[in-house]
Each structure stands twice: as structure tokens, then as C-alpha cells.
Amino acid sequence: MLRIRIVENAIAESYGEQEMRCPVHLSIGQEAAEAGACAALERRDYVLSGHRSHGHYLAKGGNLKAMMAEIYGKATGCAGGKGGSMHLVDLEAGFLGAAPIVGSTIPIAAGVAFATQMRNEDRVVMVFLGDGATETGVFYESVNFAALKHLPIVFLVENNFYSVYSPMNVRQKGVNRIVDIARAHGMEAHQADGNDLDIVYQLSRQAVTKARTGGGPSLLEFITYRWREHCGPGYDNDIGYRTEDEFFSWKERDPVVAYEKKLIANGVVGQHEMDLIARDLKQEVDAAIVYAKQSPWPDLNTLPSQVYAS
Amino acid sequence: MLRIRIVENAIAESYGEQEMRCPVHLSIGQEAAEAGACAALERRDYVLSGHRSHGHYLAKGGNLKAMMAEIYGKATGCAGGKGGSMHLVDLEAGFLGAAPIVGSTIPIAAGVAFATQMRNEDRVVMVFLGDGATETGVFYESVNFAALKHLPIVFLVENNFYSVYSPMNVRQKGVNRIVDIARAHGMEAHQADGNDLDIVYQLSRQAVTKARTGGGPSLLEFITYRWREHCGPGYDNDIGYRTEDEFFSWKERDPVVAYEKKLIANGVVGQHEMDLIARDLKQEVDAAIVYAKQSPWPDLNTLPSQVYAS
Amino acid sequence: MNRQLKFSEAIREATDQAMGRDPSVYIVGLGVPDPKGIFGTTLGLLEKYGTTRVQDMPLSENALTGVALGSALVGMRPIITHQRVDFALVAMEQMVNQAAKWHYMFGGKAKVPMVVRMIIGRGWGQGPQHSQSLQAWFAHIPGLKVVMPTTAYDAKGLLAAAIEDDNPVIFIEHRWLHNISDDVPEEYYTVPLGKARIMCEGSDVTIIGTSYMALESLRAAEYLRDAEVSAEVIDLRTIRPWDVETVLASVRKTGRLVVTDTATTAFGVSAEISATVLEREFDSMKAAPVRIALPDYPCPTSPALSNDFYPRARHIVFEVKKMMGQELVADMLEDPLGQRLDVPDSSFKGPF
């Protein structure tokens, strides 16, 4: 969780250098939902995601250097430079891919779960999506299919109240719409505080265990908040789609700080230890950025290749 | 209701002559849901439908001769022969159109309701769909939109258990999935016996009144049964996707006969009067078929016209 | 070796044999296991391979395309069927943004071996929403392959090759071909994607046909023989990648080009072929190229209208004679037999 925060902050800081020449969607503020959910998975399990995927990639154990290099458009990037920030992949880590057409990776994840089920493999699939994605036709179709086939999948919704700059009230109605949709299909569903790492982990653990033991799919909706602008490194409270008050009320509920405090209060770790961990992580991230910057550009002859597999 | 039955039977009888050169989807067995729902509407209200639309067209007051001529591909057809059975239209009757891509007229109907609302018109929109259509992404998207905008619309689902030859259990899960989906969006929804004309009418009347008085959308799911084959004039219980037992149990619950019996039992009408009505209707239908057969073919120069409106 | 099989049976046999050879092949689609079995092309598979590998689905074409894709990512080889290409319009996003690009956009890390079967047709009052032919759309998308077999032999071999292929392959079947028979070997074989078939050799004009239009082109070549015109008919078989070299070689010989297609002419497949040939073989050309495909409006339902909607052999003959400077009989475009243009040969057992 802290690692995601540090990586995202580092991206935000370096973005201004104009060397990351692709859009980035940072998830600062939402780390608990991402880290907590992935902590419930095994390495062999699969994760898919959408446009805001750095946190999911890292939480699932994706290679940090390959991610940074990808954002920098380098040959050493996880997609050889062809994908960029919105197309991360790390097959060894079970991060099967992220793609930015909202909603589109949801059925793909269901298909992965379908294959897993057909082959009787001991793997669970988790797909991350936002509140906006729950308005796409393909989301509902996928929920119906997963329920029908009793697939080993967890639909992990991070509800951060916005789709770009559009608030919930211009997009959805119904008090518990998202979980109720899942339940209408006979699927177990829970809504909970997405900024509380322990709660996220517990619910995710339950859902993953259920899926693993043949109990079928679940949907989890975690309420959280994106701190930075929708796309890009800055803040955008000033442009008027949300209030500073709202922003600060969420900033006070910083999931990273909250968990740190909890760990320290419970005596699991001391403040100094925490600082050391943070320092090490920062060094790791800085090294990844250096690695990315120093990596070679992809060779021009890779441009027309990989259109077709053979 | 009886009229729909008689028309559909006449189509079934004449189809073998091979002069109706287009697919037909008959709704024999489902007439109560169609007649009862449309009876709750005013002429100025709008209806849209899908592939199985003869009953909706007639119940809304669509011109019978124009429909028959359309099925026969004649110039006097309601779409000038360009549409056929799957593309009925009668603007004067408020039947805005039917189209056979499953699910597709649902958002179009929502759009009609949206316009009605924007212009503050006193009109309600009713869109007919089947149980299969509730699996299309666009159905859910439309329900979400209608609930969000509080549109004056009624989603009228005729659940006849089959999508072509596919039964519910290979397509959907959840005990009351269809109504629960609507409710998840904060929309009022009811499931009821679609073969009982009075029940259908009452629920439809409530939903229409609600929509008309600013109460927003509703979804009504009526359970019913298609007697004939999915597409075409015959029976197809023999091919194996459903049992004769099932078929006969529904045939015993014939909505037309049931209502006739009720009327007679309640002394509203006598058996002889009923027979006279049936005879008149049969004559009307026969005349419409003669009209259709005698009508001229569309002129070849209409072939490339009407691609663009001007 | 001289076993006759219908096109639809050839499709079924290819599916059956591919499923028998490779446990990762499965088939899903609306009605796949139902008693009609997608015009007979999937009959018997359920009994043989069971409900896991032969599946019906909810009326959710978009999600199910994604599901097929997802399963392919982890090693399955799905076949997904659509009874009309029109229905697949709801699934364009998955096919075009996702399936076509997945291999490229992840730098070759993953692959998507899947086959999307779609059916196109002609007439029978199906009307505007059940009669489109959208191969040009798919062919425009790098990352997809597009196959349109004509003969039963090719149907079997190309479907087998499509299933073996590691990429998303759009497999388009013309309903009027389903009942046409030819020699189809019993054993498993593949026909390579991307290779055209010269259906008959000729020296005066090159006629390109695909799918059902290859048959009309062949018929035209017969009529033309009587008029002392030697036509070479090429069945493209694969639209993307198409066999440029075979076509260019033919045009170098004939100097004349007629391209037919089952779809709307404007912005269609025939434009690409014509443009490419003219770019590459301008100096070989003795006459302006001609395209023969559908007119620029939707297909009407009434037989009185759709009758004149579809081009047939005599339209090809007419254009070729014009191109050769031969005398044109004024009424040759009218059908002497009064046969309805929207009704297939008697070998066809409708309905669609």
C-alpha cells in the first residue's frame, strides 16, 4: 500500500519532465482497496484491470521496473513500449492485462475464470473496475454470465464517486445500486469502507476463498476517493467539479496514514521502522525510474511486428 | 386479445402459401399480456417493440390492413414493403416501430420518453421485450437511464421462458432476476401472471398512471408462453427443446379462452354474442388478407429512395 | 476420397475434428446446442463433447466475445458463433479494440486464438437488419484475419486452419452455400489462410469473387466462354490478408479486372482490391476496373424489391462484355426465366 503511494507520487513528480509521454491515471487515495484486495490472492491467481491500473499491477506483484520502463516507452517496458501506462501486463505475476476502454476487461476476466473452471484449475480471478464501469452494458452482461456459470471470480469495484468529472447523481440512481445488481443475479455482494485495509482484506479474503472452494462469484464495492486529477499528475479541485471540503475530508481519511498509525499503535512496527521501510521503497522507486530512463528505446523494427502471433 | 389470436391464426394458416415472404414471429398464447398492457394506454401514448410485434401493433390500434400488406410485401404495407413483419409501424396509432435486433428498441423507447419529458408532453411510452432481451447490455443501460431520469416509461417484459430454443437455465440465474434488476435501480417492478388479462391490465394501468403523473418508470414482468415455433407458423414441440407436457399445461391456461369464460360467467357477454364477435373479426381479418393480396407490389423506383430523409 | 459433403456438414466436420484433436477447442453461441444446431453446423457436437465444450449462452454477444477472448488468453481455443453478422454489431468493441489488438498492445506477451463465425445471406425477406455483409469492416482492422470460404472443401480446411491459428479469425459463411456439396476428404486437413484459389483459368479478364459471389463469377465465366471471352476466376477465400500476388499475376496476364463482393460496393472490399491492383499494375491494365457488389441502400424486405437488389452472373457478363467492347443485348439484365433473384438454387433448403 505504501509502495503504491510512493510509486504514484514519484510518477506525479517526474511527469512534468515530459519524458513519460502517455496519459497516467494515478490512484493515490485508493491504495487500501488495491493492496487489501490483492493481498487476498495467491500468485497463481489472475488479475485484470482498466485505465487506472498501476496500483493493481503492483499489488499483484507486477515488476516495478518493467512498469516504469513501459510508462517511459522503453524497450524494457512490460509491453515493449507498445502499451504505455494504460496497458500494463506481467504474466509471471498473474497480472494478465489492463486496458482503458471502460468496462471491456470485465468480460475478459470472466472468460479467464471460465477457462479456469473448464480446466478445473485452482485459480481465482479478480477484476478491478470503477463506479463508472458499472454503467456499461458489458458489466451487467458479465455479472449475469458469472452468476449463471458460478465462476471463480471477484468483481472488485472501487467506487470513488466520479467518472472523470461526472458525479454519481448524473449517472446512477438507487441507494445500493451496484451491490443490488449483483444480488439480483443471485450473487453475493458487499459494500464497505475502501479506505480501511483490514476490512478490505477480510472481505476480499472471504470472496476469494469462496471462489476458490467452488462457492462462485462475488462482487465487492469499496468506497474510496481519488486524490489527484482524473488523468495526469496534478490536482484539479480548483476546476469546479468537486469541492475542496470534500477533498480534504477524504484526505483526512488517508488509508496509508491510517494503517501506519494502526500498525504503530498496535505495536506491530515502530515509527522509525516505518520510516526505514519508506526510505527503502523510495530508493527502489527511484532506481526503477533511473532504470526506465536509461533503458533503450524500442527498436524501430518492432513497430510492424507482433500484429499477428504465430 | 381475441383479435390478435384470430389475426395470428390467419397468418399461420396462410403462411404455407409462400406469399408472405418474410419471417414471422407469432405471439399466440401471449395475447393477454399484449392486449392488457396496451389497454392501459391512450392513443397518444407510444409503443415500441421487437421481433414479435404483431400483437403489440394491433393492441395499440395499428392498422390491420397495412400490417397484412406489409407482411405480404406490398406497396400498401405500413412500411411500403421495405420492412416486413419485423418492422411494423403506425405513427397515427402511436406505434413508433418495431425492430428485430434483440434489445435495441429498448433505449430507443427510453429516448422517446426522454423527449416527451423534455417537452413536458402528456405521453407515456411502453416498450415490449422478452426474457431474452433482459440479457442484453443495452437493456440494463436503459433501465439505469430511465431510473436516473425518472422517465415516463413502462418496460413490459413478456417472459415466455425461451429465447429461440434456449431455456432460462442456460441464460439467467437469480430467483426474481428481472424485477430485481429494476429494483436495484430504484425502479418499481412487479412480476405477475401474464395470462390473466385483468391482472395485466391492473398492473399496467398503475404503471402507466404513475408514469403519466410524474412518478417515473416501472418494469412489469408477465409470465406467459408462446405456443407456436419461435419463427414461422408451425408447432415445434417435437424437435426436443421443450416437452409436450409443458406445452399442454400452458395450452390449458389459454388466456383468450379463460377471459371469454370469465366474461360469460360474469354475464358480461353471452356465448352467442362472443361467437358473433369472433365471426366479425374473422371476416375483418380475411378481408385484410384479401386486401394485402390484391394490393400492388411496390414500384421498383422506390427501391433506392428513402435512404435519406430530406 | 470422392465423398460428397455439404458446406454445412464440412463446417461441422472441421469443428468436430478440431475438438477431437485439441481439448482446448470449445464452441459457444446462441443456439449452438439447440435442435437446429446453427443450420446444422453444430449438430451432434453436444452429444460427443458434452456441455462444457459445447455451450449455449445468454443473449449477451458483447460479453461473450470478451469471455471467449479471456479464455483464449489462458490457452483455450474458443469458437463463437453469430447467426447473423448484424447481431455481432453489439460485439464490435470486443473484437476490434480488444481481440484484434491484444497481441500487439502487450508487446507480443499474449495471444488470442479465437474464431468468430458469422453468417451472411441474401434475401428471403430478412430485410434491412438481417442482411448485412461487413467483411470490409473487419478487413480494415490490423490484428484480425478474415476468411470467406466458397466451397465445402475450403470451408472445412479453412475453418480447421482458423482454429489452429493463434489470432482472432473472423469466419464468414454465406447461407446460400450451406447446402452446396463437393468433394471433401474425411481426414483432417487445413487450407492455408491468405491464399487465393484460381477457380478457372483465363486470359482476357480476371474476375475476383469470394463466398457466394465466387459461384456467380464462375457461372459468368461459363456464359462468357460462349461469347469467346476467356475469364479467369479467382476465389480470394481470405480477405485479410488477401493474396495480392495471385491477383496481380492474373491481371498481368489479362489486363482486365472485375471485382465482385457480397457487400455494399461503396467503401467495401472490392475498392481495396481494385485500388491495390491499379497502384501496382497500372501499366498492365487495358481497361478501367469494374466493381460489382450491392447498391447503396439497405436491403428491402419485399421480394418485389429485393429481387433487384442482388447482382448475379448476368450482371458480371454484362460488364465484362462492355469492357471487351462486345455488343450488348439491351435486355440481357432481365431474367429470361423470371427467376426470383433473392431465392437460391434448389440445392438451398431455407429458411435462413
Added chain:
Amino acid sequence: MNRQLKFSEAIREATDQAMGRDPSVYIVGLGVPDPKGIFGTTLGLLEKYGTTRVQDMPLSENALTGVALGSALVGMRPIITHQRVDFALVAMEQMVNQAAKWHYMFGGKAKVPMVVRMIIGRGWGQGPQHSQSLQAWFAHIPGLKVVMPTTAYDAKGLLAAAIEDDNPVIFIEHRWLHNISDDVPEEYYTVPLGKARIMCEGSDVTIIGTSYMALESLRAAEYLRDAEVSAEVIDLRTIRPWDVETVLASVRKTGRLVVTDTATTAFGVSAEISATVLEREFDSMKAAPVRIALPDYPCPTSPALSNDFYPRARHIVFEVKKMMGQELVADMLEDPLGQRLDVPDSSFKGPF
């Protein structure tokens, strides 16, 4: 009359004026009323026309396209916007099966006056799923009209004409044009759909451009002037119906044809234009036609790769010189300034 306006402002002004003139015009799209206002093109409309006529929407492009259609059936004139054409892939069914055919399939009983605005672009690391250009798809569909303005003047006039039109019009804007200014009258005016604009006259070669490629074509014509080649540049402006007569007249004069496009070359718009010209003006042609558009793979994200993905003026110059038999300098395709090909002029204020 000499007021300068940016393309994006021209779009906004056309929308504003159309809404002011006709109460049935409304605009809906993801982010339409948000603070960024679709790259500035919808800013201020909410304040002026209120929340009923200027609407955001759920992330449901398919349904909302149907909603727009439905409202048009009963007399509204919706404009629906998509920030990328790629996002509109989920809405193909409504546009192609429904909106395009509604008028025809009901025998002219109803009409669908609606405008679908879509944005295309170039580069900036948008990658494979945010960079497609699908005008060929829409142009292949009878019943749709397809407009692609280049100048701010045309953007305003063509959008106004599209809104007035009684048919579904696909209106495609290139993001690199949004910040380019030219003379735009304040008063309301329309530019007729279906008419090309001769951007500069010439006698040696006809260069067809649309949208952003019309600007590259113009630049190419300037370079060519130095090489004593007189190029006529035609901006098609409308892709369907396109202005065949203006193009043919030009080719009759020049005998040479270069067609550029913002999309994948294969099976694209440029094929239709090339094929039509060769069919109709074969005898006028002095050289083989050439198409200059995108290569046959998706757009990669890394600037090191996308740099070489997009054709520019010098690629056009190169092809024209070759066609004219002029000497070719070996390295002319390389950029002397080392300017990145995926970055627009300084007039562009990104990001996409």
C-alpha cells in the same frame, strides 16, 4: 468578417447558434457539461441553455445512442459526443442497424435527425485503443452521412448543416485541428454536406486530403511548388456522400492522383476514392494512383515508435516526385529538424 476563431471555438459557436435557433436541438455526452467541456467545444452551453438541453450521461454509450435516436424520432435534434471514436465502438449497433436504417426500413415514415460527434487524433502516447480513425466503417453504411472538417470555417458551417440535416450524421473532428484558427464569420451559416473544397489549384497532380491530412497535403503542395510541380489539393470535407464530380474534374485535368487519409490504408476511405477515380477516369490517368495513410498495424504508445507511424507532408512530396519521375533525395523522408512526428504544431495545446 475577419474574426479569427479556433476550430474548437467554431464547433462551440455552431452548437450555440443551432441551439439558439431551434429549441429541439440538445447535446448529450460524457463530460459535456463538465469543466473541460469536450476540449472546450461545449463550454458555456450549460449556463446558457440549462441542464435539460446540455446533459452529461452515464457511461452507457450504446443506450445513449439509442436514446438520442428515440428522441429524434419524435422531433428532437440530438447531438451526442464521444471523446474518442474508439469509445463509440460499443454503440455501433445503434448507429448502424438502427439510426442508419430507420428511415428506409419504415418506408420513409420516420426520420432520424441526429449528429454523432467523434474525435480522432494522433500520437501523444494514447496507444492502440485511443487512436483509431474509423470513417471508412461509417462511410460503408447506406443511411449514414460522414463529415470531416479541416478548417474552423468549415467546422462551424458543416456542424450547423449536420444539425439541420434530417439524417444521422457522423461528425469526425481531429484533435490536432482544434487549436488551429481561421476566419470564421460571427453570423450563423451552413456549409453544404457533400461538397468538396479545392484548397489550392494545380495542374500536375490531384492530392485528396481530409481533416488533418488536408493540412499536410497543403504543406506538401507548397514544397512541391519549389520543385516546379503544380499540385491541386482537394479537401473532401464530407466522406459520405463524397463529391465525386469535383474529384473527377480535377483528375481529368491533372491525370495523377494521390489520396491521403487519417486511417489505416487497407480497406480504408482512400481505396474507395482511388477505385472510383480509376473506374471513371481510367483514360485520363497518366500514372498509377497512390494512397498515403496509416500502416497496417495498431498505433503503438512509445514516442520512439509512434514517431514513425504517421505520414506527413514529406511523405506526400516523396510520392508525388516519384510519380512525376523526379529525382529522389535518399534521406528526404527523414526529418531534418528531428521534430517528433507525433507532436502537433505549437498551435496545439495538448493533451488529447
